[in-house]
Amino acid sequence: xxxxxxxxxxxxxxxxxxxxxxxxxxxxxxxxxxxxxxxxxxxxxxxxxxxxxxxxxxxxxxxxxxxxxxxxxxxxxxxxxxxxxxxxxxxxxxxxxxxxxxxxxxxxxxxxxxxxxxxxxxxxxxxxxxxxxxxxxxxxxxxxxxxxxxxxxxxxxxxxxxxxxxxxxxxxxxxxxxxxxxxxxxxxxxxxxxxxxxxxxxxxxxxxxxxxxxxxxxxxxxxxxxxxxxxxxxxxxxxxxxxxxxxxxxxxxxxxxxxxxxxxxxxxxxxxxxxxxxxxxxxxxxxxxxxxxxxxxxxxxxxxxxxxxxxxxxxxxxxxxxxxxxxxxxxxxxxxxxxxxxxxxxxxxxxxxxxxxxxxxxxxxxxxxxxxxxxxxxxxxxxxxxxxxxxxxxxxxxxxxxxxxxxxxxxxxxxxxxxxxxxxxxxxxxxxxxxxxxxxxxxxxxxxxxxxxxxxxxxxxxxxxxxxxxxxxxxxxxxxxxxxxxxxxxxxxxxxxxxxxxxxxxxxxxxxxxxxxxxxxxxxxxxxxxxxxxxxxxxxxxxxxxxxxxxxxxxxxxxxxxxxxxxxxxxxxxxxxxxxxxxxxxxxxxxxxxxxxxxxxxxxxxxxxxxxxxxxxxx
Amino acid sequence: xxxxxxxxxxxxxxxxxxxxxxxxxxxxxxxxxxxxxxxxxxxxxxxxxxxxxxxxxxxxxxxxxxxxxxxxxxxxxxxxxxxxxxxxxxxxxxxxxxxxxxxxxxxxxxxxxxxxxxxxxxxxxxxxxxxxxxxxxxxxxxxxxxxxxxxxxxxxxxxxxxxxxxx
Numbered sequence: 056x057x058x059x060x061x062x063x064x065x066x067x068x069x070x071x072x073x074x075x076x077x078x079x080x081x082x083x084x085x086x087x088x089x090x091x092x093x094x095x096x097x098x099x100x101x102x103x104x105x106x107x108x109x110x111x112x113x114x115x116x117x118x119x120x121x122x123x124x125x126x127x128x129x130x131x132x133x134x135x136x137x138x139x140x141x142x143x144x145x146x147x148x149x150x151x152x153x154x155x156x157x158x159x160x161x162x163x164x165x166x167x168x169x170x171x172x173x174x175x176x177x178x179x180x181x182x183x184x185x186x187x188x189x190x191x192x193x194x195x196x197x198x199x200x201x202x203x204x205x206x207x208x209x210x211x212x213x214x215x216x217x218x219x220x221x222x223x224x225x226x227x228x229x230x231x232x233x234x235x236x237x238x239x240x241x242x243x244x245x246x247x248x249x250x251x252x253x254x255x256x257x258x259x260x261x262x263x264x265x266x267x268x269x270x271x272x273x274x275x276x277x278x279x280x281x282x283x284x285x286x287x288x289x290x291x292x293x294x295x296x297x298x299x300x301x302x303x304x305x306x307x308x309x310x311x312x313x314x315x316x317x318x319x320x321x322x323x324x325x326x327x328x329x330x331x332x333x334x335x336x337x338x339x340x341x342x343x344x345x346x347x348x349x350x351x352x353x354x355x356x357x358x359x360x361x362x363x364x365x366x367x368x369x370x371x372x373x374x375x376x377x378x379x380x381x382x383x384x385x386x387x388x389x390x391x392x393x394x395x396x397x398x399x400x401x402x403x404x405x406x407x408x409x410x411x412x413x414x415x416x417x418x419x420x421x422x423x424x425x426x427x428x429x430x431x432x433x434x435x436x437x438x439x440x441x442x443x444x445x446x447x448x449x450x451x452x453x454x455x456x457x458x459x460x461x462x463x464x465x466x467x468x469x470x471x472x473x474x475x476x477x478x479x480x481x482x483x484x485x486x487x488x489x490x491x492x493x494x495x496x497x498x499x500x501x502x503x504x505x506x507x508x509x510x511x512x513x514x515x516x517x518x519x520x521x522x523x524x525x526x527x528x529x530x531x532x533x534x535x536x537x538x539x540x541x542x543x544x545x546x547x548x549x550x551x552x553x554x555x556x557x558x559x560x561x562x563x564x565x566x567x568x569x570x571x572x573x574x575x576x577x578x579x580x581x582x583x584x585x586x587x588x589x590x591x592x593x594x595x596x597x598x599x600x601x602x603x604x605x606x607x608x609x610x611x612x613x614x615x616x617x618x619x620x621x622x623x624x625x626x627x628x629x630x631x632x633x634x635x636x637x638x639x640x641x642x643x644x645x646x647x648x649x650x651x652x653x654x655x656x657x658x659x660x661x662x663x664x665x666x667x668x669x670x671x672x673x674x
Numbered sequence: 675x676x677x678x679x680x681x682x683x684x685x686x687x688x689x690x691x692x693x694x695x696x697x698x699x700x701x702x703x704x705x706x707x708x709x710x711x712x713x714x715x716x717x718x719x720x721x722x723x724x725x726x727x728x729x730x731x732x733x734x735x736x737x738x739x740x741x742x743x744x745x746x747x748x749x750x751x752x753x754x755x756x757x758x759x760x761x762x763x764x765x766x767x768x769x770x771x772x773x774x775x776x777x778x779x780x781x782x783x784x785x786x787x788x789x790x791x792x793x794x795x796x797x798x799x800x801x802x803x804x805x806x807x808x809x810x811x812x813x814x815x816x817x818x819x820x821x822x823x824x825x826x827x828x829x830x831x832x833x834x835x836x837x838x839x840x841x
Contacts, residue, residue: 257682257752259732272704275680279717279732280705286748287713356680356730356754 195301203330207235210242245326246375250368251278252343253319254354258282261318261354262361264368266375271323281321285312315340317351322371336371343367411462415440418460425451426478440467447476449484479503479531486533490519495593496538500531508537510592512671516540541594541670549588550668553581553598557649558624560662563608565619567627567664575624578666579631585668586637599639599667600624605658606645618642624664680730681839683720684750686778687759688770692792695822696759697735700829710737715749722836729836733757745774747781754839755786757831762791762819763799786838787816788831794819795826 087109114121130136152158174181211234220238227237248269252261258281263274271277303310309328312321313336320340324332343364344351350361412435419433419442427450432443440462446453453471457464475481479500486505487498496509507519516538523533541547556578558567567575582598589596602621604613621640629635649665650657687693694707701720709716720731734749750756758775761767771789778785791807793799810817816834820827 254752257754258734259680259682259752273702273719275730275732276702276704276717276719279682279734280709283715283717283734283749284713286746286751287715290746290748356682358678358680 199330199333206330207239210238211235239329243327243329245324245328245332247322247324247328247332247372249274249321249323250371251281251321251323252364252368253278253282253321254351255282255314255317255319257354257356258286259354259356261351261358262364262368264365264372266372269323278321281310281312282319285319311336313337313340315344315351317344317348317354320368320371332374335374339367339371414460414462418457418462421456422453425456426480427451427476428453429474438466441470442467443470444472445474446471447478447481448473449481449488450476475527477527477530479505482526482531482533486519486522489522490515492519493593495541495591504532504534506534506537510539510541510544510594512541512594541592546585546588546592546594546596546670549581549585550596550670553578553585553666553668556581557663557665558620559659560620560664562605562658562662563616565616566623567620575627576631579628579633582628582633582637586634589670595671596637597639597669597671598637599641599669601647601665601667602640602642603647603649603661603663603665604645605661606648606652607658610644614642614644616642617644620662620664678728678730679840680732681754681836682752683731683733683835683839684753684756684778685733685735685759686745686756686771686774687792688761688767691759691761691764691767692822693735693759696790696792696820696828697733699822700825700832701733710735714746720832720836722833724833724836724840727840729840731832731836731839745777747777750778750782753782753785755788755835757835758787758789759792760789762794762802763796765801768802786835788835789815789817790820790827790831791817792820792822795821795824 130140149158219241223237223241224234227234230237246266249263249265249271251263251274253259254261258279260275260278263278265271265274301312307325307327309324310321311324311328311333312319313333318340320336320343322332322336347361347364415435419430422428422442423430427447428444429446430442430444432441434441442453453469454464457467483498483500483505492498492507493509493511493515496507496511496515498505498507500506511519516535519533519535519538523535526533556574558571558574558578560566561568585596585598600621602617602619602624604617604620606613608616618640619642621642625635625638625640628638645661648661649663650660652658652661685693685697694710697703697716697718701718703716703718705716705718707716714737716735718733718735720733722729722731734753736745736749756778758771760771768791775787778787789810791802804819807817807819816831816838818827818831818834820831822828
């Protein structure tokens with residue numbers, strides 16, 4: 056208020072001769088007016104505080120306005136009324152200001168807080184609002200992921216066993232990427248040839264870019280037709296408002312379209328693109344929307360000044376995956392050679408393995424035919440041959456049999472348990488080992504029995520009969536009926552003949568008289584026959600020459616004389632070709648007379664050499 | 675550099691009013707007529723050279739049918755204007771054009787259009803005389819007598835429309 060006082064002073068101090076106005080009067084009127092507005096002023100300038108006339112004048116002049124003002128003041132000062140008043144016009148004010156760019160930023164923080172608190176209070180509202188928008192997007196995204204997985208799986212399966220597949224497997228191993236990734240890299244050959252950005256509302260072309268070598272019809276016509284087809288599909292089927300035709304395929308050309316709020320991006324792709332390309336296209340579309348939302352919304356067919364959008368779309372057109380350049384350097388000899396060597400090695404190995412198997416099978420079937428061998432288990436494992444079973448100790452040795460085949464014995468693991476077999480062959484072997492038959496006896500299997508044939512001593516025969524009786528039940532019979540006792544037959548006849556002979560001597564003579572030569576010759580012949588026969592029968596014989604004397608003369612002399620006579624005969628027989636080892640000598644003196652010496656004739660009979668044949672088993 | 679702008683224009687008309695013949699002779703076309711029977715629309719283009727700019731009229735030729743209910747109205751979305759075609763020798767086609775116009779205005783509001791009275795070269799077969807056309811003009815309509823055979827009125831009609839939709 057100090058300013059007002061200063062203005063008043065300044066008015067009073069002004070020169071009174073400037074004009075014809077009564078300054079003092081005017082000043083006091085103004086002062087009064089001022090005081091009526093601000094009563095505190097009256098003290099400073101000495102004017103009565105209130106002039107009732109002035110008040111009256113004011114009521115007369117501004118009565119209506121004062122009433123309005125006071126009502127307004129009431130409204131403004133009462134928060135409830137003021138709020139009600141603003142509320143009545145708020146929507147109108149905002150609607151009017153919506154063209155003003157400053158409104159958005161001003162309201163944003165408050166709206167943000169309001170939204171947050173609303174969501175905190177009841178998230179359901181937001182979910183209900185977003186559900187119809189988000190669910191199709193999620194479904195689409197999951198669908199693409201599944202498609203991508205199948206695509207990857209398909210390609211992986213298709214190429215997993217080919218020569219190329221092996222090469223890619225090697226590449227995957229080398230680069231540390233997954234095999235599927237490498238397969239996709241090589242098989243998904245594609246090129247984005249055209250990209251159309253189409254205004255959704257009018258179907259008009261906003262921007263079109265094409266790869267250098269790509270050709271197409273008038274892009275404006277194409278884009279409108281695409282929009283028309285999208286409309287057609289949307290109208291004709293399903294009727295889902297926010298979704299359109301995602302993909303179209305014609306031979307190796309594919310049309311992939313992504314819908315934005317104001318524009319649709321359609322990419323024309325030649326080849327086999329990965330599903331992930333959808334995402335790339337979508338990213339470009341949303342970037343364009345984010346940067347030029349207003350332009351897209353209000354697009355009216357004027358494409359000038361959209362160079363930046365064109366640049367964004369050029370990124371899409373640059374997307375491609377080229378086929379790997381196959382360098383044609385003729386036939387890959389090195390690869391073929393390596394493959395050949397590998398194949399040959401594999402072939403040799405396979406052949407050997409097959410041949411081994413054949414040999415083994417042959418060996419096993421041979422083993423099975425052998426008596427005393429029972430095979431319970433046969434196997435091949437890690438290049439080793441396994442065989443297990445039962446084996447009679449008298450059966451053929453499986454290892455010896457193995458030598459006949461081409462199998463390395465070191466590769467064979469055999470596990471045999473011992474048992475006693477009852478096969479006739481085994482029983483034969485067992486009897487042979489046990490009885491050790493003489494050469495004159497043959498043992499053989501005939502008609503399921505063990506049959507012995509030939510000649511044997513009574514002792515051996517007794518042993519053999521005992522062994523036959525001890526064979527277990529179920530064993531083949533041991534037939535000894537074909538074995539004759541050596542004592543029956545020519546041997547005994549011959550020995551009887553020899554034993555009936557004697558060589559006679561003259562009195563006191565150690566040598567036989569010449570008249571005995573014929574007898575000696577006869578005996579020598581018979582002894583040789585005996586030796587031959589015994590040998591053929593496998594029996595041992597021994598012929599004892601016993602010298603005798605008569606009882607005349609001294610006893611000791613007679614004993615020496617009788618021994619000398621036996622020695623002399625042995626020498627004479629030896630001279631006649633008889634094996635001296637066959638002959639044994641002894642002197643009996645006069646102790647074993649043939650006749651009682653009652654006469655010279657009887658004494659002459661007792662002076663002799665007699666023969667005793669002994670037959671026994673060969674040692 | 676002269677600006678090039680595009681505008682979406684729909685071609686509407688009853689059955690066999692000669693719409694397709696107009697399109698065949700006077701506009702650029704890459705799609706076959708079979709689109710009309712399959713998708714129900716065929717896109718063609720008419721480029722008009724105006725003094726200050728070049729206008730590409732992208733023409734959505736909607737399948738002409740006598741049953742107005744079967745018209746796919748969604749194809750009209752975003753149109754800047756439209757061309758109504760009627761056969762001057764058949765009164766019913768004018769009625770059809772009038773009801774088509776009503777239908778369009780009801781759904782999309784008023785927008786520039788031109789009414790082509792086609793087959794105007796067949797003067798002796800006229801079912802609608804000049805006076806009647808004059809009446810329509812008095813209502814503020816842009817009406818032109820046209821002939822796909824002689825080319826009468828066709829170029830002018832497209833040029834008029836190009837000017838009006840780029841104003």
